[in-house]
Amino acid sequence: MSTIALVDDDQNILLSLSMALEAESFRVLTYSNGIMAFQGFKASQPDLAILDIKMPGMDGMELLRRLREQSDLPVIFLTAQAEETDELQGLRLGADDFIRKPFSQRVLIERIKMLLRRRRSGSGAAEAAPAAQVEWGNLRLDAARRTCTWMGTPVPLTVTEFLILQGLASRPGMVKSRSALMDAAYGRESCVDDRTIDSVIKRLRRKLRAVDDRCDLIETLYGVGYRLREARRAHA
Secondary structure (H helix, E strand, O other), rough: OOOOEEEEEOOOHHHHHHHHHHHHHOOOEEOOOOHHHHHHHHHHOOOOOEEOOOOOOOOHHHHHHHOOOOOOOOEEEEOOOHHHHHHHHHHHHHOOOEEEOOOHHHHHHHHHHHHHHHHHHOOOOOOOOOEEEEEEEOOOOOOOOEEEOOOEOOOOOOOOHHHHHHHHHHOOOOOOOOHHHHHHHHOOOOOOOOHHHHHHHHHHHHHHHHOOOOOOEEEEEOOEEEEEEEOOOOOO
């Protein structure tokens, strides 16, 4: 039984969504603000969290920022905000998906199931399962453990970040279009746009450079997609 955490200051949403998730055999934890959730996650970390953005005390963005300092927990944002800047900020912080209010509970539940399947399988839906372990220059990926290292140093990645990098590493040196990376990370059952992939790539570059400030592993081919640089060109 997977545990889902709901964090929202709207009690009606907490109640109705809890009932819908419990009907799907999920265990549900509810929190009415970010501070309570952050403390609660320390005692009992869920398998996935659904966060409202606008909350008193600690909003969803700040809660996600703190979570990403220590966890790759899958996170879906519930937001009434239609502003692009909120979505871009959430993606940069490491959100895995967005659902706008008012929302369909059935759609949200399918998104939850999709993220949980991705986390369990460690692979995308569109292509044949990639190799369990990939080595490319200084990069090491282990799909079974869902771990990434660069020059022997662990690089903490979210589920989405790992799957995007794994998609690139499945054919290193070959160009992967944004649509191919979308399928690798999200599967064909979900629709995301190019900006989502670009935001994930930016986060990957930032995390790799935090380990090695000269790392330039991921190359952009404008108008085409991305690829991993040839091993001889990657920083040694």
